[in-house]
Amino acid sequence: MQAFSELLENLYYTTASNEKQRLLLAYLKNTPDPDRGWAIAALAGTLRFEFFKRHTVKQLMLSRVDPDLFAMSYDYVGEVSETVAHLWPDATEQPATLPTLNELVTAFQQVSKQKVSALLADYLSIMTPPQRWALLKLGTRGLRVGMSARSVKKVLATYGQVPVEEIEQLWHALAPPYAELFAWLDGKQPKPDISNAVTFHPVMLSHPVQDDDLEAIKAQPDEWQIEHKYDGIRVQLVCNANGKAIYSRTGDDISHAFPDVLEQLHFHGVVDGELLIMKDGNIDSFNALQQRLNRKKPTKALLASHPAGVMLYDILKYQQSDVTRHSLDVRREYLEKWVANNQQPAFQLSPMLAIHDAEQLEAAYRQAADDPSVEGLMLKRLASPYTAGRPVGQWFKWKREALLADAVIMYAQRGHGKRSSFYSDYTFGVWEGDKLLPIGKAYSGFTDDELKKLDNWIRRHATGRFGPVREVEKALVLEVAFDAVHPSTRHKSGVALRFPRVHRIRWDKPASEADTLDAVKRLIR
Amino acid sequence: MDASQWLHKQPQGLYCEPADCYIDPLHPVEHALITHAHADHAIGGHQSVTATASTLAIMQTRYGEDMAGSTQAVNYREQITLGSPNDPVTCVFYPAGHILGSAQILLCYRGTRVVISGDYKRQSDPTCLPFKPVPCDVFITEATFALPVFKHPSIEQEMAKLLDSLAVFPERCHLVGVYALGKCQRVILALRAIGYTSPIYLHGAQRKLCDLYERQGIELGELIDVAEVSDKQSLAGNIVLAPPSALSDRWSRTLPNVRRAMASGWMQIRARAKQRQVELPLVVSDHCDWQALLDTIEEVNPNEVWITHGREDALLHALTQQGRTAQALSMVGYESDTQD
Numbered sequence: 036m037q038a039f040s041e042l043l044e045n046l047y048y049t050t051a052s053n054e055k056q057r058l059l060l061a062y063l064k065n066t067p068d069p070d071r072g073w074a075i076a077a078l079a080g081t082l083r084f085e086f087f088k089r090h091t092v093k094q095l096m097l098s099r100v101d102p103d104l105f106a107m108s109y110d111y112v113g114e115v116s117e118t119v120a121h122l123w124p125d126a127t128e129q130p131a132t133l134p135t136l137n138e139l140v141t142a143f144q145q146v147s148k149q150k151v152s153a154l155l156a157d158y159l160s161i162m163t164p165p166q167r168w169a170l171l172k173l174g175t176r177g178l179r180v181g182m183s184a185r186s187v188k189k190v191l192a193t194y195g196q197v198p199v200e201e202i203e204q205l206w207h208a209l210a211p212p213y214a215e216l217f218a219w220l221d222g223k224q225p226k227p228d229i230s231n232a233v234t235f236h237p238v239m240l241s242h243p244v245q246d247d248d249l250e251a252i253k254a255q256p257d258e259w260q261i262e263h264k265y266d267g268i269r270v271q272l273v274c275n276a277n278g279k280a281i282y283s284r285t286g287d288d289i290s291h292a293f294p295d296v297l298e299q300l301h302f303h304g305v306v307d308g309e310l311l312i313m314k315d316g317n318i319d320s321f322n323a324l325q326q327r328l329n330r331k332k333p334t335k336a337l338l339a340s341h342p343a344g345v346m347l348y349d350i351l352k353y354q355q356s357d358v359t360r361h362s363l364d365v366r367r368e369y370l371e372k373w374v375a376n377n378q379q380p381a382f383q384l385s386p387m388l389a390i391h392d393a394e395q396l397e398a399a400y401r402q403a404a405d406d407p408s409v410e411g412l413m414l415k416r417l418a419s420p421y422t423a424g425r426p427v428g429q430w431f432k433w434k435r436e437a438l439l440a441d442a443v444i445m446y447a448q449r450g451h452g453k454r455s456s457f458y459s460d461y462t463f464g465v466w467e468g469d470k471l472l473p474i475g476k477a478y479s480g481f482t483d484d485e486l487k488k489l490d491n492w493i494r495r496h497a498t499g500r501f502g503p504v505r506e507v508e509k510a511l512v513l514e515v516a517f518d519a520v521h522p523s524t525r526h527k528s529g530v531a532l533r534f535p536r537v538h539r540i541r542w543d544k545p546a547s548e549a550d551t552l553d554a555v556k557r558l559i560r
Numbered sequence: 561m562d563a564s565q566w567l568h569k570q571p572q573g574l575y576c577e578p579a580d581c582y583i584d585p586l587h588p589v590e591h592a593l594i595t596h597a598h599a600d601h602a603i604g605g606h607q608s609v610t611a612t613a614s615t616l617a618i619m620q621t622r623y624g625e626d627m628a629g630s631t632q633a634v635n636y637r638e639q640i641t642l643g644s645p646n647d648p649v650t651c652v653f654y655p656a657g658h659i660l661g662s663a664q665i666l667l668c669y670r671g672t673r674v675v676i677s678g679d680y681k682r683q684s685d686p687t688c689l690p691f692k693p694v695p696c697d698v699f700i701t702e703a704t705f706a707l708p709v710f711k712h713p714s715i716e717q718e719m720a721k722l723l724d725s726l727a728v729f730p731e732r733c734h735l736v737g738v739y740a741l742g743k744c745q746r747v748i749l750a751l752r753a754i755g756y757t758s759p760i761y762l763h764g765a766q767r768k769l770c771d772l773y774e775r776q777g778i779e780l781g782e783l784i785d786v787a788e789v790s791d792k793q794s795l796a797g798n799i800v801l802a803p804p805s806a807l808s809d810r811w812s813r814t815l816p817n818v819r820r821a822m823a824s825g826w827m828q829i830r831a832r833a834k835q836r837q838v839e840l841p842l843v844v845s846d847h848c849d850w851q852a853l854l855d856t857i858e859e860v861n862p863n864e865v866w867i868t869h870g871r872e873d874a875l876l877h878a879l880t881q882q883g884r885t886a887q888a889l890s891m892v893g894y895e896s897d898t899q900d
Contacts, residue, residue, distance in 0.1 A: 047830065048839045100708065101881065107874045108709045112829055121709035121828070168830075455831035 036133045038066055039074050040169040046078075046180040055182050059190045070136040072212025075191070077173050079184040081211055086143035086174030087151050092119055095156055099124060110503050113455020116171035120164040131161045137212070143174065185424070195220025203423055207286050208232040233278040235271060235286035236305055236351050237423035241430035244414060248431055252414055253393035260363055260417050261388045261399065263409040264432055265346050266321045266519075267311035268328070272296075272345065275303050275355075281310075292330060293343050299379035305352035306345075306373060308385070311408070313344030316383070318408040321533065322521040347374060348385040348413075351421055359421035366421065388412075404435040407560045410518060411435045437516035438558050439538060441549045443471055444511045446504050447493045450478065457486055458493040458505065461537070463513050464528070467552040472528040474555060477515055480536030489540065512541035512549050520558045530555055561670040563698045563864070566649075569889050574676065574700075574868075578669055579642035579649040581610075583676050584894070593651070595678025596662035597622070598741060600894050610634060612653055614661025614776060618741065621772050636663065636689065656680040657691035658846050659742030660773060666694055674698040675860070681845065682852045683712065686753075687745050687778055691856070699862035702894070703870030704847045705825050712825060712849040715750040718842040722799070722821060723756060725840050730797040733815045737804035737822035737838070740766050742846055744801055745773045747823050748780045750844075751799070759784045761795060763802035763811070792816060808837055825849075854878065869894040 042062045049055050059078070063071050076082045096119045097105060105122065112118045134142065139158070146154050155174070159167050172178045188206065192199040197220065208229035209216050218224035244252075252259050269284040279300050281290045290297050293310070312319035312327065319341075326341050327333060333341075350370040351359050358369050367387075374384050390396050396412075403409050411434035419429040442463035450459030460478040464471035481489065492511060499506035516538035523531035530552070566577045573585035581591040588605035595601055595611075597618035602611075604623030609616065613633040620627055634640055634653050642649045647670075653663035656678050664677040673696040680691050680702070705712070726734055738744040744766050751760065759782040762770065770783055786792075786800055796816045806812060807820050825845025826832040833841040848856060853875060857865055865886040867875055872888035879886040 048833065048841065050837055050839065101878075103877050104708050104874055107871070107877070108707045111707055111871065112709055113831060117830055118709060121711065453831055453834055455829070 036136055036139060036166065036169070038062065039070070039077075039136050039173075040163075040166040042074065043169045043172070043178070043180055044165050046182055050181075052182075052186060055180075056186055056190045056193070059182070059187065060193060063190065063194050068214060068217055069212035072214065072217060073136045073140050075187060075213055076211030077176075077178050078180070078182055079187040080176065080178070081184075082173075082176050083211070084144070085176055086140075087155050089115060089175050091152050091155065092116070092171060092175070095119075095152060095159075096122060106502070110449060111456060113449055113451045116168050116175070116177065119159075119171060120167040123159050123164075123167055126160055133161065133166070134158070139170070139173075140212075191216070191220065195222075200423070201226070203237050205229055207236070208234040230355075231275055231277050233273050233275060233280050235273070235280075235282040235288075237286075238269065238271060238284055238307060239349070239421050239423060239430065240425040241413065241415075241432045242425060242427070244431035244433045248414075248428075249433070252431075253396055256390050256392060256396060258417055259390075260367070260415045261390050261396070262348060262385045262413045262415070263388070263403055263406070264411040264413045264434065265309040265311055265318070265385070266408060266410040267309040267324055267346070270308060270310040270345060271351075272300055272306050272308070274300050274305075291332065292327065294333070295338050296343050296345060296381050299381040300377065302373060302377035303352075303354045304350060304373050306347050306370065307349035307351060308345040308347035310343060310345055312341050313381070313383070314342060316380075318346070320407045320521065321519070322531070342381075344381040344383060346383050346385045349421060362418045362420060363415055364417045400433060400435070405560075407519070434518075437518060437538070438520065439514055439516050440465065440474075440555050440558075441512050441541060441544065442474060442515050443509050443546045443549045444493075444507060444513055445471060445473055445509060446506050447489075447497075448504050454486070457490045459486055459490070461489070461513065463515060465550045465552050465555055467528075471509055472552055474526070474528045474530055474552070475515065475517070475532040475535040477513070477535045477537050480516065480538060481540065485537075485540060510546050512544040512546055513537050514539040514541055519560070520555060522559060528552055528555075530559070561672050563669075563672050563674050566669055567667065567674055567698075569891060573891070574889075576642075576649060576667055576669075578644070578647060579651070579667070581642060583665060584678065592628075593665055594619070595656065595665060595676065596658055598659070598679070601678065604628065608632065610640070610651075612636065612661045612663050615663070616661075617772060617776070618661060618769065621768055622741075654692045654694050655689035657682065657685060657688055659685075660688050660745070660776060660778070662688060664692070664694060666696065672697050674700065675862070676700045677702070679704070679847060680856075681848050682856060683715065685746055685846070686749050687742065687773065693856065693859045696860065696862050698864045698866060699857065699860050700866045700868060700889075701853065701857065701875075702847065703853065703867050703872045703875040705845065705849050706853055706867075706871040706875035708850045708874075710825065710828060710849045711851070712828075712845050713843055715746065715844050716754055718823070718844050719747070719750045719754055719756075722751070722840065722842060723754070725819065725821070726797060726799070729819055732817045732819040733795045733798060733800060734840070735800045735802060735807060735812055735815060735818045735820055736842070737807045737820070737824070737836070738766075738801050739824075740803055741769050743823055743844065745770060745778060745780060746846070747801065747844065748783070749778070752781050756799075757781065758798065761786050761789065761798055761800040763800065763806050765803045765806070766801055786815075804836070857884070 045058050046055050100122050109118045188202045189199050192202050215227045219226050271282045273280050280288050281293055283289050312323040350366050353369040358366055388399050403411055414431040416429050442465050444461050445464045446462040447458040448460040450457050462473050462476050464473040493507055496508040497505045515535050517532040517535040519533040521531045572582055572587045574583040581593055582589045583593045584595055584601040585592050590607045592606040593610050597615045602619050604627040607629040609628040610632040616631050616633055636653055640651050642651050650668045652666040656662040656664045658679045664675050667674045675694050675696040738747050761784050792814050793816050820838050821840035821842055822838045823842040823844040827841035828843045867888045868891045876886050876888050
C-alpha cells in the first residue's frame with residue numbers, strides 16, 4: 036500500500052507522460068504479484084467492484100467533524116476523497132503496519148456489508164493523508180492521476196517487450212490482478228488464449244475534419260465512403276459459440292440494458308455500429324434514446340415504445356476470422372454478408388451516400404443538417420484497415436454547425452478536480468417577458484484564462500448562496516453553443532439543450548439584449 | 561466605548577476615526593499604520609507612514625526612499641499617542657511572527673483595547689520575533705487558512721522533502737517558487753538549519769530583499785544570482801529560488817531539466833499545485849493553520865473577534881459554535897495566492 040500510494044503521488048504531480056510511464060515501469064519491476072496487477076487495474080479503471088460507497092465515506096467523516104465545516108471544506112477542496120484525507124484525525128500513537136494492496140482488496144472483497152464502514156475507518160486511522168487519499172480513490176474507483184488506460188498498456192508492452200497491439204487485443208478478455216498477463220510478460224507462460232472469449236475489441240475512432248482534409252476529399256471523392264453520422268451511441272456486438280454481448284465504445288458490457296437488441300443477435304462475428312431508437316425502420320432522435328440510456332433494466336412498456344436497433348457500419352470478425360486488416364471496401368462486403376445472415380428488424384446497414392463530386396458532398400452535408408436523427412457526415416477512406424485508436428488521415432467526422440444563443444449567467448458552482456476552487460459550472464437562462472428562465476448548464480468551451488476571469492467576475496457579482504451554488508447578478512451574457520434543442524417536460528423552461536458549452540463570453544453585451552425563450556424554442560426541429 | 565463606533569471598515573481599509581488614520585490601506589491616504597510590508601498591506605504613496613523600522617526599510621527597498629511623505633519608526637512595545645492629546649488613541653506594535661518587521665497593532669481608545677493582528681503565524685521562524693498574545697477586547701484576525709483541512713507541517717519536514725528529491729533527481733534543476741519577501745529567506749534558513757550548505761541560486765527578483773535581510777543581521781549563507789552563472793547546465797541538482805510567477809515563464813526554460821516546486825500553504829490542496837504545474841508541492845506557510853487560529857483566539861481570549869479576510873465563513877461558524885461573539889468584515893484585496 037505504501038508503494039502504491041507513493042506511485043499515485045508521483046503520477047499525480049508529474050506532468051510529462053513519458054515520465055509517468057517511467058514511474059509506472061519502475062513500479063512494475065519492483066512490486067510483486069498480485070499487488071502490481073491490482074495497481075494496473077486501479078489505473079486502467081478495470082477494478083470490477085467498489086470497496087465502499089462514497090456515501091459511506093461521507094457518513095464516517097460526518098460522525099467525526101461538524102457537518103458545516105465539512106461542507107465548507109469540501110466546497111473549497113472540490114473533492115470528497117481529498118477533503119476526508121485531510122480532515123480525518125491523525126493517529127496519536129505509532130501507526131500499525133500497513134496492509135499490502137492485495138490484503139486491502141481481499142479484505143474489502145470478503146467483508147460483510149455491515150462491517151465495511153468499520154473496516155474502512157480502521158484503515159483510515161492508520162494512514163497518512165496521501166495514503167488515505169489513495170485508499171479512497173481506489174475504493175470508489177475514482178482514480179484520476181492523468182494516466183490513460185492506453186498509456187498503462189504501453190507501459191505493460193514496454194515491460195514485457197511486446198507490441199502494444201497484442202496487449203490491446205488481450206486486454207478485455209483478462210481480469211485483474213492479471214496473473215496470466217504478467218506470467219506471459221515475464222516469459223514464464225505462453226500468451227493467454229482468448230480466441231473464443233466473448234470480449235470487447237478496441238474500436239477505431241475518427242478525427243474532426245479540417246479544411247485541408249475536406250479539400251483533399253472533394254478532389255477525390257471516389258476514394259471515400261461517405262455515410263451519415265448518426266446521433267446515437269457507438270456499440271460493438273459480439274457473438275460466438277461461448278455467448279454474445281453488446282459493448283459501449285469504452286468496453287462496458289451494456290447487454291442488460293438492451294435485451295431487445297441482444298435477442299435478435301445470433302450470427303457469429305464482431306460488428307460495429309450506432310445504437311439508436313428504431314421504430315418500423317424509422318430512426319428517432321437522441322432525445323428518444325436518452326429514455327433508454329442509464330436504465331439498467333428497461334420495462335416492457337419502454338421496450339415497446341422505444342425499441343432499440345443498430346445501424347451497422349463496420350465489421351471486425353466474420354464468424355471466426357479477423358477481417359480488421361482488410362480495407363474498408365472489403366470489410367463492407369463482409370458486413371453485408373453478415374447482415375444477410377442475421378436478418379432482424381434491429382439491424383440495418385448504414386447506407387453509403389452516392390457522392391462523386393464536391394457539389395454532391397456539400398449538398399449531402401446541408402441535407403444532413405436538416406435531419407434530426409443525424410449530426411453530420413462520416414468520411415472514411417475506402418483503403419483504411421480497421422485500426423484500434425484514432426489513426427491519422429483515415430476516418431473523419433464532419434459535424435453540422437453548432438446552434439448558438441445568447442444567454443445570461445444566473446448561477447455558478449465550483450468545479451472539481453483540476454478546477455477545484457474555481458467557479459467553473461455555469462447555469463444560464465434566457466428571457467421570458469421580464470424574467471430569466473434557466474435553460475442549461477455549461478462547464479466547458481473556455482480557456483484557462485477565461486476561466487480565471489469568469490471566476491473573478493462571479494466572486495465580485497455574487498448576490499446569494501444556496502449551499503455550494505452562488506447566485507450572481509444578472510449582468511453577464513454568454514454566447515452558448517449546443518448541438519440541438521429538444522422539448523422537455525423536466526425543465527421549467529420547457530427546453531433541454533444537447534451538449535451546451537460556452538462559445539464566447541460577451542463582456543460587451545447588456546443582459547437585456549440576450550435571447551428570448553421563444554427564439555430558443557424556434558431552434559427545435 | 562464600543563470599538564465599532566471608532567474603528568470601521570472603509571473602501572481604503574480599516575479606519576480609526578479618533579486617530580484619523582488607516583491600518584494597511586489599499587489606496588494612498590494621509591496617515592497609515594502598517595502591520596507588515598507585504599504588497600497587499602503596504603503600498604507606496606501615503607503622506608505619512610508609521611511602522612516598525614524593518615517594515616519601513618523593506619518598503620523603502622521596494623518603493624524607493626520617497627515611498628511616503630514622512631515615516632515614523634516605532635519599536636515593538638513602545639507606546640505612541642495618536643489623535644487629539646485631550647482624547648488620545650494610544651498605539652503599541654507587538655510582534656506577529658509573520659515576516660521580518662511584522663507587527664500586530666494595539667489601539668486603545670477610551671478604555672477599549674483592539675488588536676489588529678495583520679497576518680500572523682505561530683510556527684517558529686528565525687527571521688522574526690514570535691507572535692505575542694496581547695490581551696484585548698476586540699481581536700481582529702485574518703482567516704487565510706481557516707478550514708479544518710489546513711494542517712501545516714513543520715518547515716523542516718518540507719525542506720527534507722526537497723533535499724530527498726534532489727537526491728533522487730540529481731540531474732534536475734530544482735526550481736522553487738517562493739514569494740520574495742519572507743518566504744524566500746525563511747526557506748533558505750530552514751535549508752541551512754537541516755544542513756544544506758551548498759550555494760543557493762536566486763532569480764534576480766529575490767536579490768534585493770535577501771541583501772536587506774542580511775543587512776538586518778540574518779545570515780543566509782552563500783547565495784548566487786542565476787544571471788551570473790555562465791553555464792546554466794551546472795544548475796542541475798541545485799536549488800534555484802524564484803518568484804512563483806517565474807515558475808513557468810520563459811526565464812525558467814534556460815534552466816536544465818526543471819523540477820518545479822513551490823513553497824506555499826496552498827500546496828496542501830492537490831488541485832492548487834496542479835493548477836501551477838508544480839511537481840513537488842512544499843507546504844510552507846507564513847500564516848496560521850486552522851488549529852493555530854483557534855488556539856490563538858483561545859489564548860488571547862478577547863470579548864469579540866472580527867475577521868478580516870480569507871475563509872471567514874468557517875472561522876465565524878466555529879467561533880459562534882464555541883459561544884464567542886464574532887463577525888466577518890469581509891475585506892477584499894488582502895489575499896494574494898502566491899505569498900501565502
